[in-house]
Amino acid sequence: MKQEKNLVCYRFQCARYLTCALSGGTGCCLERDPEQQEVPDGACTKEKGYPYFRPGKEEDPVRAWMRGH
Secondary structure, three states, X not given: OXXXXXXXXXXXXXXXXXXXXXXXXXXXXXXOOOOOEEOOXXXXXXXXXXXOOOEOOOOOHHHHHHHOO
16 A cells, blocks of 8 residues: 555545544635645455555544434
């Protein structure tokens, strides 16, 4: 797995998105930084054991409730 210093994830549908340190955004309007590389599509899934997951954010209870978690 390639680890990049400026790696960011925008996979909102991920069950771990709200608590992952790599999650990059909280709304529907995102301005992406061209200097950051995104986690490759399909590279960080439950089936693969979430290899890019980095704990680091507290889950926002309102957003969790809205997502049904």
